Amino acid sequence: MKREDEFGFERVIEVYDQRTGMEGVCVIHNTARGPGKGGIRMVPDVSTSEVMGLARAMTWKNAMADLPFGGAKSGIKADPRKLTPAQKEGMMRAFARKVKEVIPTHYIAGPDMNTTEKEMAQFADELGTPMACTGKPASVGGLPHELGSTGFGVAHAAKVAVEFSGKQLNGMSVAIEGYGNVGTFTHQFLEQWGAKVVALSDSKGTIHNKDGIKYDDAMKAKSQHGTVTAAKGEKLDGAKLFELPVDILIPGARPDVIHAGNVQNVKAKYFVEAANLPAKYDVEKVMMKKGIWVIPDFVANAGGVISSYCETREMSADAMFKVVEGKLKHNTKMMLERTKEHDTRAAALEIAKERVMDAMVMRGWQTKQ
Numbered sequence: 001m002k003r004e005d006e007f008g009f010e011r012v013i014e015v016y017d018q019r020t021g022m023e024g025v026c027v028i029h030n031t032a033r034g035p036g037k038g039g040i041r042m043v044p045d046v047s048t049s050e051v052m053g054l055a056r057a058m059t060w061k062n063a064m065a066d067l068p069f070g071g072a073k074s075g076i077k078a079d080p081r082k083l084t085p086a087q088k089e090g091m092m093r094a095f096a097r098k099v100k101e102v103i104p105t106h107y108i109a110g111p112d113m114n115t116t117e118k119e120m121a122q123f124a125d126e127l128g129t130p131m132a133c134t135g136k137p138a139s140v141g142g143l144p145h146e147l148g149s150t151g152f153g154v155a156h157a158a159k160v161a162v163e164f165s166g167k168q169l170n171g172m173s174v175a176i177e178g179y180g181n182v183g184t185f186t187h188q189f190l191e192q193w194g195a196k197v198v199a200l201s202d203s204k205g206t207i208h209n210k211d212g213i214k215y216d217d218a219m220k221a222k223s224q225h226g227t228v229t230a231a232k233g234e235k236l237d238g239a240k241l242f243e244l245p246v247d248i249l250i251p252g253a254r255p256d257v258i259h260a261g262n263v264q265n266v267k268a269k270y271f272v273e274a275a276n277l278p279a280k281y282d283v284e285k286v287m288m289k290k291g292i293w294v295i296p297d298f299v300a301n302a303g304g305v306i307s308s309y310c311e312t313r314e315m316s317a318d319a320m321f322k323v324v325e326g327k328l329k330h331n332t333k334m335m336l337e338r339t340k341e342h343d344t345r346a347a348a349l350e351i352a353k354e355r356v357m358d359a360m361v362m363r364g365w366q367t368k369q
Contacts, residue, residue, distance in 0.1 A: 006366060007059065007356060008071075009052060010036075011106065015098035022076060022091040026099045027055040028106055029071040032359035035104055036072025037062055037308060039112025039135075040095070040119070042088070046075035057276075058305075061298035063352040064335075065327055067309045070356075072107045074099070080114045092119045096126040109133035110308055117144040134308035143311040143320055145304050151185025152321060153303025153328045154274040157295050158186075158248055159193060160332040161270050165293060170194030173210075173246040175268070177201050177238075178253030179218065179228045182274050182301070186250060188215045195248070199241050200228045206241040209233030242266060251278035258283055266292065273297040281345060288342035296345045298352075299335055303328060 003009065008029040015024050025048050028036040038058040051073050059071025076095055080088055092115070099107065110133055111120055117137040124132045124140070136142025143149075162169045174190055174197045176183045187197050196212040204227040207213065213231050221230035229235050242249065242262060249268035251257050258266060258279040263286045271287055272295045273279075279287070284294050303324045310320035331351075338347040360366040 004056075006360075007353075008056065011102065012048065012052065013099060013102070014048060015095065017091075017094035017098060020087070020090045020094045022078070022094040022098075024074065024076040024091075024095045024098065025051050026074040026102065026107060027051045027072060028102065029055040030059045030356060030360075031070035031106055032356055032363055032365060033063060033070050034068035035070060036107045037067070037069035037110065037134075037305060038071060038073035038107075039110040040074040040076060040092075040115050040123070041113035042076045042078050042080050042091075042115055042119075043113055044077065044079040046077050051075045057298060059356060060349060060352040061302055061305060063355040064298055064331055064348050065302040065306050065309075066331060066355065067306065067327075069108070069305070069309065073112075074107075074109060088119070089122050092122050093126040096123045096132070100127055103127060104129065104131040108308075108312065110305075111135040111145065117142060117146070131312065134311040136311070141314070143307050143315070143317060145307065146181060147307070147317055147320075148181065148185035148188075149307035149320065149324050150274070150301055150304040151182045151187075152189055153306065153324050154182065154186045154250065154252070154272060154300050155189035155193070156303075156325055156328040157300040157332045158190065158195075158250065158270060158272045160329050161272065161293050161295050161336065162248070164333060164336045165270075168194075171196060172248055173198045174248045174250065175199035175201075175241050175244050175246045176250045176252055176274075177241055177257065177278075178251075178275065179222060180253070183250075183252045184215075184219065186252065186274060187218065190248075191215050198246060199233075199244050200231070201238050201241045201253075202228050203238075204229045205238050206236040207231050207233045208236055208241075208244060248272060251275045254278070256280065258287070263287060266290075268292065271295070273300050276301070284345060285343065288344070291342065293336075293342070294344050295332065296348055299332055299344075299348050302331070
């Protein structure tokens, strides 16, 4: 049995397909608020325990976003760099067939590491229903994450945190780690609202310019040279970005970038987590004790899953952005108002668990505590 506590786990489905060699796992943590929602990642070292942890995190993310979804996650054990396009498609379609019995009543899939709108189109096509997953291409009725919903939400979370603390975003300095889909859109929107992005990083390092790096200039550098570090400024090691004297620090790529070895060097006043788990909770608490406003990942980067909800309701892109804005602003402010001693993660988790437990009580799964 995989039962952890009163919240889950509900289903842990390990599957294998003889013809394609696909090995996969689908974990559904809790469906009290609706079908479990979470992406499918394709990585060579994925494990059931890893997917279980991710499914649990999706329960809290979806509840904190106040969506009618539970939490789930899936993984396919394969290295996509060693697969032909046909092999990758074969594995995705095989996985869809193996978990067909839980879709979409108990599980709605989505893109994750090494899966994109293309794989989602294949997944939905195999099962013959667009409701099988979200993140599909616009050409088949989807709202792909390439529209920028996650970065848009991160920017709003940062703005709410700044204004809650009695400051104004206009003129504040920002450093953003990672310049993919999330980082680029976060940059674009924060710049539009008056913030000054002074540092950016990607796999080639960090570029720092105290006078500011314009979004258009950064995108031009990335397009022409393959790296944002080609923009005008001083090139630094990647990790130096986290120690710069900026107002807002936005980790948007790797986990555990802030750790015991560098947490005391963080000078930012706001730490807005666009990436998943950029710092462990005990490290976050060190920042909180220093008076840094930490906006946890499952609050700040919920724009993508809110967009997924909008896709299941067949909303337009314009309508989706309005929903993302409304929910991010409302839930970030609610968390901040509930926060004691700067512990924002504890406040957010408390709200999420209350929402899930209320749904469980209403369904008769639990009695009122």
